[in-house]
Amino acid sequence: MTSPAKTILIIGGGFSGMAAAIQLRKQGLDVEVAEIDPGWRSYGAGISLGGATLRAFKTLGILDQFLAQGSAADGADLFLPNGHKLATLPTPRLAGDDVPGGGAIMRPVLARILADATVASGARVRLGCTFTSLRQDADGVEVGFTDGQTRRYDLVIGADGLYSKVREAIMPEAPRPRYTGQCVWRAVLPRPAEVERATMWVGPRVKTGVNPVSRDQMYLFVTEDRADNVQIDPQQFVPMLRELLAPFAIPLMQHCRDALDANAQIVYRPLEQLLVRQPWHRGRVVLIGDTVHATTPHMASGACIGIEDAIVLAEELGAAADIEQALTGFGARRWERCRMVVENSGRLGEIEISGGDKAEHARIMHDTHLALAAPI
Secondary structure, three states, X not given: OOOOOOEEEEEOOOHHHHHHHHHHHOOOOEEEEEEOOXXXXXXXXXXXXXXXXXXXXXXXXXXHHHHHHOEEEOOEXXXXXXXXXXXXXXOOOOOOOOOOOEEEEEHHHXXXXXXXXXXXXXXXXXXXXXXXXXXXXXXXXXXXXXXXXXXXXXXXXXXXXXXXXXXXXXXXXXXXXXXXXXXXXXXXXXXXXXXXXXXXXXXXXXXXXXXXXXXXXXXXXXXXXXXXXXXOOHHHHHHHHHHHHOOOOOHHHHHHHHHOOOOOOXXXXXXXXXXXXXXXXXXXXXXXXXXXXEOOHHHOXXXXXXXXXXXXXXXXXXXXXXXXXXXXXHHHHHHHHHHHHHHHHHHHHHHHHHOOOHHHHHHHHHHHHHHHOOOO
16 A cells, blocks of 8 residues: 555644544555644543444454453343333444443543553654644645654644634634533542443432443433533532432442442433534544544444544555645545434433433444444
8 A cells, every 4th residue: 555645744632533544544644643632641530432433443453461460251231210120232243243232431541542552553642732723735844842842744634623723723613512401420449340341220319320441440420401511620520420319219229329429430421413514524634533523422432433533544645645635535435324323322311301202222332333334
């Protein structure tokens, strides 16, 4: 493969940006990552992952590290708040016959795995640095940086997240992130022996669940309907989360409720989504991941589609005759899959808020999981 881009700058060192660096370095390209956080930190509790994500990890070459440091299992159980079982959702083994169909891991642990792989790939990583200007011509992009330097690249990849400054710079007309009317709480707790895989309880206004993230830890997640996008004082996290769990009388949820304290690493996040219409590039600057398709967590596929973006972009750059062909091919391969995840996840949230058709909810989950199983 011969890429039309030899020197590449990735702005943003999150999951999709790191995945792009890893894949592009496999082609021997000159790759640089600019990450604004000098500590290259990742915040949050656990992250649930489906089989398509584990398949992407295998492509990146980090599946073994995930299996060693995270948790993997087949299936997901769904219950009513009183403990009545509704269903077990199947999770096909997409990463191989010997790899379970889903799992979870602490976000900072996954970030460290990807960061180590990025450095090992030979990509140059500049921390505490981001861009100040992007000036394009037919042959490249001149980038000004916050450290006063100016450098030139064949291609710039914007992977700087939901509130992307690269998107603002090249697509000022793009929509802004939209609050969906739900928020999610996450906490890290000791893992009881009976928690072997993802398990969820669906109430009228609140959905809660647990998922193992390692041999001795699990993360608790609670999705709450909340009409207004408000900030909450962290001092109120423990009492508010305990109140949300009160209606779930099953012993495990009450055990979680009692275990919540200042050590539980509680994270509260209003759920926002974004879907930018194509094209996702302007000249020699292209956007990937949450910069163009940020989704709510209802399908546990946000990280998946961002990492897949990186894999597909690298493939298209390795096969195309010129930059425009590569970026157009990338967009064509990614649009329908990413649109499906964002819109279907959003629809699941709408059904939960309105108390809508449970059959539609189940059908959307089934159809989306089936579509995600298809090759990228």
